Amino acid sequence: MDFSLSEEQEMLKKTAHDFLTKECPPSFVKETIKDERGYSIDMWKKMADLGWMGLIFPEPYGGMEGSFLDITVLLEEMGKASLISPFFSSVILGGLALLEGGNEKQKDTFLPKVIQGDVLFTLAITEPNGKYSSDGIESTAAKSGEGYIINGTKLFVPYAHVADHIVIVARTGNGLGPDGITLFIVDSKTPGITYTPLITIAGEKEFEVTLDQVEVSYESVLGDLNRGWPIIEKVWPKVIVAKCAEMVGGAQQALEIAINYAKEREQFGRPIGTLQAVQHFCSDMVTDVDACRYITYQAAWMLSCGYPCAKEVAMAKAWCSDAFKRVTAKGQQIHGAIGFTEEHDLHLYYKNAKSWELLYGDSTFHREIVAQQMGM
Amino acid sequence: MDFGFTEEQDKLRQKVRDFLEERLKIGDFQVTSNGWIESYSQEFSKEMSNKGWIGMTWPGEYGGKGHTYIDRAILMEEMLTYQAPIGFHFLGDRQVGPAIMHFGNEEQKKEYLPKIINADIAFAIGLSEPNAGSDLVSVKTFAKEEEDCFVMNGQKVWTTGAHRADYIWMIARTDLEAPKHKGISEFIVDLKSPGVTVRPIINIAGVHSFNEVFFDDVKIPKENLVGVKNRGFYQLMAQVDYERAGLERLMQNYPLFVYLLDYVKKEERDGQSICKNPHVRNTLAELEIEYQVGRLFCYQVAWTLTQGHIPNREAALCKAYCTQYEQRLSDAATRILGLGGRLMPGSKWAPLNGEAPDSYLWAVSYTIQGGSLEVLKNIVATRGLGLPVAKMKS
Numbered sequence: 038m039d040f041s042l043s044e045e046q047e048m049l050k051k052t053a054h055d056f057l058t059k060e061c062p063p064s065f066v067k068e069t070i071k072d073e074r075g076y077s078i079d080m081w082k083k084m085a086d087l088g089w090m091g092l093i094f095p096e097p098y099g100g101m102e103g104s105f106l107d108i109t110v111l112l113e114e115m116g117k118a119s120l121i122s123p124f125f126s127s128v129i130l131g132g133l134a135l136l137e138g139g140n141e142k143q144k145d146t147f148l149p150k151v152i153q154g155d156v157l158f159t160l161a162i163t164e165p166n167g168k169y170s171s172d173g174i175e176s177t178a179a180k181s182g183e184g185y186i187i188n189g190t191k192l193f194v195p196y197a198h199v200a201d202h203i204v205i206v207a208r209t210g211n212g213l214g215p216d217g218i219t220l221f222i223v224d225s226k227t228p229g230i231t232y233t234p235l236i237t238i239a240g241e242k243e244f245e246v247t248l249d250q251v252e253v254s255y256e257s258v259l260g261d262l263n264r265g266w267p268i269i270e271k272v273w274p275k276v277i278v279a280k281c282a283e284m285v286g287g288a289q290q291a292l293e294i295a296i297n298y299a300k301e302r303e304q305f306g307r308p309i310g311t312l313q314a315v316q317h318f319c320s321d322m323v324t325d326v327d328a329c330r331y332i333t334y335q336a337a338w339m340l341s342c343g344y345p346c347a348k349e350v351a352m353a354k355a356w357c358s359d360a361f362k363r364v365t366a367k368g369q370q371i372h373g374a375i376g377f378t379e380e381h382d383l384h385l386y387y388k389n390a391k392s393w394e395l396l397y398g399d400s401t402f403h404r405e406i407v408a409q410q411m412g413m
Numbered sequence: 414m415d416f417g418f419t420e421e422q423d424k425l426r427q428k429v430r431d432f433l434e435e436r437l438k439i440g441d442f443q444v445t446s447n448g449w450i451e452s453y454s455q456e457f458s459k460e461m462s463n464k465g466w467i468g469m470t471w472p473g474e475y476g477g478k479g480h481t482y483i484d485r486a487i488l489m490e491e492m493l494t495y496q497a498p499i500g501f502h503f504l505g506d507r508q509v510g511p512a513i514m515h516f517g518n519e520e521q522k523k524e525y526l527p528k529i530i531n532a533d534i535a536f537a538i539g540l541s542e543p544n545a546g547s548d549l550v551s552v553k554t555f556a557k558e559e560e561d562c563f564v565m566n567g568q569k570v571w572t573t574g575a576h577r578a579d580y581i582w583m584i585a586r587t588d589l590e591a592p593k594h595k596g597i598s599e600f601i602v603d604l605k606s607p608g609v610t611v612r613p614i615i616n617i618a619g620v621h622s623f624n625e626v627f628f629d630d631v632k633i634p635k636e637n638l639v640g641v642k643n644r645g646f647y648q649l650m651a652q653v654d655y656e657r658a659g660l661e662r663l664m665q666n667y668p669l670f671v672y673l674l675d676y677v678k679k680e681e682r683d684g685q686s687i688c689k690n691p692h693v694r695n696t697l698a699e700l701e702i703e704y705q706v707g708r709l710f711c712y713q714v715a716w717t718l719t720q721g722h723i724p725n726r727e728a729a730l731c732k733a734y735c736t737q738y739e740q741r742l743s744d745a746a747t748r749i750l751g752l753g754g755r756l757m758p759g760s761k762w763a764p765l766n767g768e769a770p771d772s773y774l775w776a777v778s779y780t781i782q783g784g785s786l787e788v789l790k791n792i793v794a795t796r797g798l799g800l801p802v803a804k805m806k807s
Contacts, residue, residue, distance in 0.1 A: 038483050039415040040716050106414060296798050311803040316794035317787065323798060324734050331709040332702075335416045342417075352702045404698035411701055413678060413688040 040331070046110045053114035056087065061118045063382040069121040070240035074199060076122045085154030090128050094136060098148035105275060109282040109337040113330075116283030117290045119385045121241070123157050126195035129279045130272075131158025134204050138220060138260035138268030147202070147222070159200040161191035161246050162269065169273075169398060171215035171266050176248060178207040178219060185209070185258075187221065187251040193396075197244035198232050200225050204259060205248065206269065215266040220259035227251055239388035274350045275340060277397050281333040284357040284393050288326045288364045291386040295319060295368040309371070318367045325360035332356050348410035355403035358394040365390040422487055429491040432464065442498045446666035446772045451622065452498030453577055458532035461499070467506050468530040475514060475522060476530045482718035486660060486711060493664035500574065505529035505536045507659065509582045512652045516599070516640035525601070537604070539569040539583030539626060540649075547788045549584075550593045550646060554628060556585040556600060563587075563638065565602070565631040571782075575611050575624040578604060584645050591643060598645040601637045608632070618774040657728040657783055658714045663707040663735035665779065666743055666772040670700065672765045673746050687749070696745050700738075707735040726797030733789040736779035743772040 042050065060080050069075060084090065093108045094100025115124065132151045135144060135158070150156040166173050176189020187207050197203060203223050210217015223230070229251035235243045260268055296319055299310030309315050336353040339346035365387040369376040376383045394400070418426070436442065442452050461467055470485050471477025492499055510529045513521055528534045545551040554567025565585060575581060581602050588596030604611065608631035613621045640648045674697060677687040687693055710731040717724040724731075746769035747754030758767035780786040794800045 038418065038712055038716050040713050042414065296800065299800055307803070308801050310794075310800035313787070313791065313803075316800050317790045319798055319800060320730070320733070320790035320793035323793060324730050327713075327730065328706045328710070328734075331713060332706055334414050335709065338414050338416045352705055355698075355702055356706060400699075401695065404695050404702070407698035407701055408688075408694040411674065411698065413674075413694055413697065 042110060046107060049107060050110050050114060052087065053089075053111050054117075056083070057114055057118035057120060061120050063119070063385060066119050066121055066385055067379070075196065075242035076199075081122065081154055084122070084124070085152075089124070090132075090154050091152035093128075094132065094148055094152055098144060099152045100148070104341040105278075106334070106337050106341040109278065109334060112279050112282035113286035113289075116286030116389070119287065119290070119389060123159070123196040123199065125279065125283075126159040126200070127151060127157045129276055130160035130195070131200075131202070131204055133272045133275055134158075134160060134220065134259065134268060135222075137271045138265070140260060143222065143259065156201040157196060157199055158202050158204065159194055159196050160204045160206075161194045161197070162206045163191065163193045165190055165192055167192075169402075171218060171269075172213040174206055174208050174213075174218050174266075176205070176207040178205075178209050178221065178253075180209075181252070184252060184254040185221070187223070187248045187253060189248050191246040191248070193235065193243045194246045195244075196242050197225070197246050198234070198242065203230075203246065206265060207248075209265075210263050215270075217263050218265040218269075219262050220265040220268055221253050221257045222259050223251065223253055223257060227253065237392060239385075239392040241392065273397075274336075274346065277350050277354050278333060278336045278340060280393055280397055281329070281353045281357045282337065284361045284390070285326070285329045285333050287386050287389050287393070288322075288329050288357075288361045291361075291365045291368045291383065291390075292319070292322045292326050294383055294386075295322065295371045298372055315371055318371055322364045322367050325364050329357045329360050348407055351403040351406035351410070354398060355400040355407065358398075358400040358403070361386075361390040362394055418483075418487070422484060425484060426487050426491060428464075429466070429488055432460075433491060433495040433497055436460070436497070437495065442496065444496050444668050445766075446496065446669050446768050447775055448496035448498065448668075449493055449661065449665070450500045450503060450573075451620065452496070453500040453574070454498040455501045455532060455535070457498045458501040461502065462530060462532040467502050467532060468510055468526070471510060471514065471526070471530070475510075475526045482715040483712065486715035489660045490664070490708075493660055493667055496668055501535050501577075502529065502532050503661075504538055504574070504578075504582075505534065508538065508652060508655055509536045511655055512582070512599075512648070513639065515651065516648045520636060521601070521639060534580060535574070535578040537572050537575040537578035537581045537626075539572055539575075539581045539602075541571045542568060543570055547785055550597070552584055552586060552597065554583075554585040555589065556587050556598065556633065558587065558635075558642075562635060563600070563633040565600075565608075565628040565633055567628050569626040569628075571614070571623050572611075572626045573623045573782075575604065575626050576613060576621065580604060581626065582639075584649060587645075588643050594646045596643055597649075598642050599639040599648055600633060601639060602628075602631065602633055603637075606631050606633070616775075617777065618771055651723065653784065654723050654725050654728045657732040657789070658711075658718065658724055660708070660711045662732045662779070662783075663704070663711055663738065666739055666768070666776070669746055669765065669768045669772050670704065670742055672768060673697070673749065676765060677749065693749055696749065700742055700745060703738045703741065707731075707738050710734055726793055729784070729789040729792040730797065732783065733780075733786050733793065736786065739772075739779050740776040743769060743776040747773050 088101050091100035092103045096102050178185040178187045203225050205221045205223050209219040229249045231247045233245040237243050299315050302309050333353045336349040339349055368383055375381050465478050468477040469480040473479055542552050556563040556565045583600055584597050586596055587598040608629040610627040612625040614623050616622050680687050714724045714727050714731050717727055750764050750769055753764040754769050756763035756767055758771050795802050
């Protein structure tokens with residue numbers, strides 16, 4: 038057992054922390070949320086120069102061949118800074134789907150560009166039924182001449198408005214099961230696709246993507262026809278743990294904000310941090326944050342090693358979903374009214390906690406998976 | 414980061430498990446919540462001593478095996494899974510031995526460490542007094558230094574196992590004039606000394622687990638003072654981080670969880686397996702996740718010790734968290750069992766042989782012993798997070 042980061046990971050963490058502290062202060066995050074594009078091109082280029090987009094991709098595509106544990110470290114810092122960017126949609130959702138499911142030609146064509154930050158990918162999976170299971174996929178792709186015609190509605194598609202390519206999950210076979218689902222790499226400008234922004238609690242750039250008689254070629258099939266769901270199943274645990282990593286960082290930052298405030302804010306002629314009610318809140322918060330970190334890194338370590346970890350992944354998301362929310366709620370209580378304002382920074386984390394709790398399954402959803410893993 | 418174990422550690426775990434399976438078959442003990450500390454057996458401790466499993470983290474010069482604290486955590490995890498009867502040597506192994514190594518003189522090390530390792534002697538710990546609980550520095554038991562000995566007068570309370578132990582490791586006041594925390598010393602006292610009286614206290618689970626210990630002009634040889642006179646409180650503060658560190662704060666009622674999970678899978682209610690009930694599934698999954706978090710905390714503490722650091726914030730945080738988990742487990746278990754959750758061990762119709770309500774009663778002590786939950790949270794907040802300390806009257 039070893040609870041410490043490697044030297045390289047410590048360096049990555051420090052680089053990320055220093056970069057994001059300078060380039061992505063809360064004021065920048067707040068501006069970005071209000072900005073229509075939802076990220077800074079200048080900063081995106083700098084992130085690409087740091088090699089972040091290629092961190093977990095193999096060297097032949099220009100990647101750094103890092104482990105999933107490495108990117109967990111990076112994502113923690115991104116969550117800590119509440120970074121608003123297409124990193125998650127392009128690298129984690131789109132990039133991992135390409136890596137796990139793409140054929141050699143597709144990987145050669147797209148991965149180097151994703152890694153350089155030159156093209157943006159995203160993934161369109163969820164539909165109005167809000168399910169993460171295969172039976173939630175109702176969009177259809179019907180064979181037509183040399184290709185397919187896709188119809189359906191996708192929701193919560195992150196950064197769809199700026200993505201160059203969208204990986205669309207659609208049904209090519211009959212029934213509602215995991216068979217007969219295919220992933221397509223679709224040019225975002227293809228006729229028949231329309232984008233409508235959704236107004237999300239934390240200001241994330243998410244869209245309704247409607248697909249109306251969208252014609253795509255046979256070459257756009259990602260991997261094999263009808264074999265799309267196994268790709269999603271391979272990518273999904275990593276998506277979940279990647280989100281947990283951001284939650285670890287977010288919870289850590291909310292804790293630090295609260296501690297600093299408790300030390301400075303005076304009432305009754307003394308810092309409120311001397312009051313045991315506040316001290317016990319902070320103690321509960323750090324307990325939650327430490328637990329988020331250990332349980333998330335345990336899952337990330339298992340993913341890095343290639344061990345089966347369905348239970349550990351579900352435990353991580355169940356825990357982080359509840360704990361991040363508890364930490365930010367206690368942070369709000371410590372702050373009093375100032376925490377309820379947009380000028381303060383705490384709300385960024387309070388909102389992220391709720392938003393990310395509901396993404397990829399909340400604690401109830403994941404506890405059911407744990408129950409199954411316990412043989413119940 | 415690495416959340417796995419070495420091959421050697423896997424072997425150690427298997428060895429311990431094989432040993433426990435064998436002793437279980439012989440009928441040395443039963444797998445019952447709290448059995449690890451209540452089932453007191455010098456014979457069993459001797460067996461463990463022969464295996465080299467007492468003092469296993471101690472350096473070779475004191476008869477130890479130089480194992481890491483992770484190794485010891487593995488040993489303890491198995492002992493607690495089986496609730497093996499380790500009460501005889503437990504306090505000596507965990508706490509008194511390391512304290513003697515840190516603060517004792519050569520004679521004391523030679524006198525006591527081999528006896529602890531060989532399971533020849535058992536220790537109790539004498540800290541709390543009627544007016545010194547969380548405010549431990551207010552102890553009043555007074556050891557007056559005379560020409561050839563100390564003369565002790567006063568009283569300890571909540572002293573676990575004092576009715577069975579050979580010695581009590583305790584603190585007493587040695588300077589009445591000095592500020593409170595600068596007038597306390599540590600002593601090893603033979604419980605058979607004239608003037609020592611042990612009075613049983615029956616806890617709410619109906620068990621004689623702890624005691625009052627009275628000292629009436631007890632003559633204590635000078636060589637039984639440990640460390641530096643009047644520095645006892647500072648010495649103690651370094652020791653309690655060991656006390657707070659272990660898996661024994663997470664797994665005191667571990668069998669209850671195992672039995673409960675088995676029960677809900679096998680038994681039916683309303684025509685279907687109890688475990689198909691969504692509330693039951695959710696509750697048990699939640700407990701499992703909480704347990705796994707606690708386990709990570711415990712191993713993190715063991716890892717911190719292995720790195721040569723004192724786990725101050727980590728140990729306090731770990732104990733605060735884990736004992737609350739144990740309480741939630743016992744409460745949830747009684748509710749899942751319904752009316753059967755009211756039936757105590759030995760009763761006709763008692764599901765899981767009454768472990769659930771029994772554990773619910775014991776669980777009261779979990780968040781009190783070894784530092785109350787609230788005191789531990791204070792430690793996490795002030796020493797761990799650097800929040801300012803309010804001035805207290807002393």
